[in-house]
Amino acid sequence: MSGTHTDKYQQQHHHAVCAAASVFAEKGFHGASTKDIAERMGIKQGSLYYYFKSKEEALGEVCLFGIEDYVQRMDHIAKSDQPFEAKLLATITSHLSSYREKNEALKVHNDERLYLPKEKRTKLKQLGSRYRESLEGIFEEGIDSGALRNSLDCHFAAQSVIGVCNSWGDIIVRDPNLDLFDIIQKCTDLLLNGFRERRKSARSTT
C-alpha cells in the first residue's frame, strides 16, 4: 500500500521487466515460462513472484514500458512548432529508433498485448489511440498547409505510417546490422510522396 520501495528493489524490478520483455519477445507470452524469465535475471523461478504478482502482470508491465515514453515523444512532436514534413520525419525517426533501443518491450506490446485481460488492455488502448490521433492531427496540418491533397483520408494515412514503421521495426529488430538511418530516410520518402498532392491522377477507376 505505502508506495515506498528500496533502491535495490526498484533496480531489480526494472531488471525483471527487461528480462520478461526479452523472453516474451523471443518465445511469446504463452511460450515463455516464469522459469525462463527468472533464469535470464539470474534468480530462481519462485523468486520472480517477489516482483510480479503473476506472469500476466509481468506482461502488463512490459507492454506499458514498451509504449509509454514512445507515446510521450509523439505528443511532443505533435505539439512542436515545425512544418508538416519535419514532423513526419521526426515521427518515423522516433518510432524506428524506439524499436532499435528498447526493441523487445515494444515488440511485445505489439504482438502480445491482446493476451491481457480487457481491463488491462484499456490503458494501452488509450495510449495507442492517443498516438494515432496525434498522427492524424499532423496529417491534417499537412493538408491545411497544402503539402497534402485535400482528399487524403487522415485515418488511413496515420494507420499506414504505423504499419510501415512497425513492419520495418520488426525487420530492424531481427537484423541489427541494418542501417537505421537509411531505412528512416526511405520510409519518410515513401510516406511523404505517397500522400503528397499530385499533378495528375494516374488511374481512373469508375
Next chain:
Amino acid sequence: MSGTHTDKYQQQHHHAVCAAASVFAEKGFHGASTKDIAERMGIKQGSLYYYFKSKEEALGEVCLFGIEDYVQRMDHIAKSDQPFEAKLLATITSHLSSYREKNEALKVHNDERLYLPKEKRTKLKQLGSRYRESLEGIFEEGIDSGALRNSLDCHFAAQSVIGVCNSWGDIIVRDPNLDLFDIIQKCTDLLLNGFRERRKSARSTT
C-alpha cells in the same frame, strides 16, 4: 507409406487444418491446446492425433496452407503481361483478399511460423522469398518503364508493400466490416505515388 486416404479422411483432415488455423490465430501457437482444436472440430482431444503426428506438425500444415496459393497467385501476376501499375494493383488486391478469405491461416503463418523448427521453416522461407523476389521484379519493370525513379531500392519497396499489406490485413481480419476495396485503392495509391518519379526532391539531407 502408401499415400492413399479415404475421402472422409481428407475432408476431416482439411477440417482439422482449418480448426487449428482458427484456434492458433485466436490464441497463438503456445496459447492454444490440442483440446481447443479438437473441440472446435467436434471431436475429443486424443482423436486429433489421428490427423496430426504432433501439435507442431499441425502448425506446419496451417502455415503452409496459409501461404501457398497466395504465392502462386503472385507468380501468376508477375509472369502476366500487364503494365507495372496494373501488376502492383493486382498484387495488393490478391494480398488483401487472401487475408479476408483465408485470413486465419495467413495470419498464423505471419505470426507463429517462427515457432517451427528450422527444417520446417525452410520451405516456408523459400515461398516467402519467392514472393518478395517476384515483387522486386515487378518494381524493376516499373523502373525500366520509367514509371519509377531510377534510384529506387527495389528490395525496400517490395518489403514495404508486404509490410503495408500485412498491417492492413491484420486490421481487416479484426474488423470484417471494413470496405476492402476502399483499402485496396488507398494502399495502391500510397505505394504508387510513394515510389513514383518526382519532379523535385523536397528534402536535402547532407
Next chain:
DNA sequence: TATTCTTTCTATAAATCTATAGAATTCTCG
C-alpha cells in the same frame, strides 16, 4: 451376417507450469 478397415473414444503416463508458503540468507542501521 461376418469380416475387415476406418474413425473416434477413454484412460493415462510423463512432463511442465503457475503460484504459494515458509525457511534461509543478506542487508541496513542503531
Next chain:
DNA sequence: CGAGAATTCTATAGATTTATAGAAAGAATA
C-alpha cells in the same frame, strides 16, 4: 554485534498439457 527488514531460496500443491495405447463404434464389402 544484533534486531529487524529486505531479498532469495527450496519445496511443493494443483492444474494443465502433449502424446500414446488399446478398446469401442461405425462403415464398407463380400
